[in-house]
Amino acid sequence: MDLTTATARFIEQKFADEGSGHDWAHIRRVWLMARQLAANSPDANVEITELGALLHDIADWKFHGGDYEAGPRAARAWLESQHASEELIGRVEAIIREVSFKGQGVETPVTSLEAALVQDADRLDAIGAIGIARAFAYGEHKGRPMHDPAVPPVRHESFASYQKSTAPTINHFYEKLFHLKDRLQTPAARAVAEERHAFMEAFVARFLAEWDGRA
Numbered sequence: 429m430d431l432t433t434a435t436a437r438f439i440e441q442k443f444a445d446e447g448s449g450h451d452w453a454h455i456r457r458v459w460l461m462a463r464q465l466a467a468n469s470p471d472a473n474v475e476i477t478e479l480g481a482l483l484h485d486i487a488d489w490k491f492h493g494g495d496y497e498a499g500p501r502a503a504r505a506w507l508e509s510q511h512a513s514e515e516l517i518g519r520v521e522a523i524i525r526e527v528s529f530k531g532q533g534v535e536t537p538v539t540s541l542e543a544a545l546v547q548d549a550d551r552l553d554a555i556g557a558i559g560i561a562r563a564f565a566y567g568e569h570k571g572r573p574m575h576d577p578a579v580p581p582v583r584h585e586s587f588a589s590y591q592k593s594t595a596p597t598i599n600h601f602y603e604k605l606f607h608l609k610d611r612l613q614t615p616a617a618r619a620v621a622e623e624r625h626a627f628m629e630a631f632v633a634r635f636l637a638e639w640d641g642r643a
């Protein structure tokens with residue numbers, strides 16, 4: 429079995445009963461999208477891209493006491509157990525460090541094409557119909573209200589401030605989801621984002637109209 433297939437099986441088993449928005453279904457979608465983006469990028473290393481996508485949420489800091497190195501460390505342990513080269517492990521670790529959104533005012537530069545593709549694929553899964561469903565699922569998981577007109581959206585200028593947000597779910601659209609299409613790295617991902625973004629805008633407009641009894 430090749431390393432990509434072995435990694436997919438390992439992650440599928442590890443995330444089988446995870447309900448926090450970082451489930452196998454999310455990782456699988458990111459993997460397939462990243463693979464598709466890589467297939468259309470002649471300079472991309474497809475194996476590195478696929479491994480980065482499969483391992484990008486292996487140990488999210490949000491569920492590991494804010495430890496940002498938990499993810500790269502867990503990926504390294506897995507890849508070492510498969511006798512992967514030090515060069516490959518370093519490249520995958522870098523992708524995991526670079527992928528996350530960290531607030532509207534916080535830049536998230538990437539140091540490789542493969543990290544750009546995984547970051548784009550992960551962001552595409554946070555918008556559109558799936559993105560809407562994931563946002564409400566996350567809000568529910570955290571016990572947040574769907575909407576509270578008395579709580580205005582905030583522009584987070586630091587990762588710390590973004591992490592501390594306990595805002596209602598509708599605010600998350602203004603604090604993250606509506607900005608993602610302009611934070612994509614590749615033209616192919618931007619093309620996919622258009623329709624998803626428009627759908628999300630229509631959804632929120634309709635939600636607010638119904639909330640106010642205007643529709």
Ligand code: ADP
Pocket residue numbers: 449450485488527528529550551553554559562563564566567593595596597600604
């Ligand atoms: P990603 O997997 O894209 O890096 P996160 O780990 O930040 O995203 O979050 C997982 C999912 O939960 C995403 O769809 C994201 O938009 C959603 N989410 C994260 N924070 C919030 C929040 N405060 N309110 C609602 N949804 C959220």
Ligand code: NI
Pocket residue numbers: 454458484485550
């Ligand atoms: Ni993700």
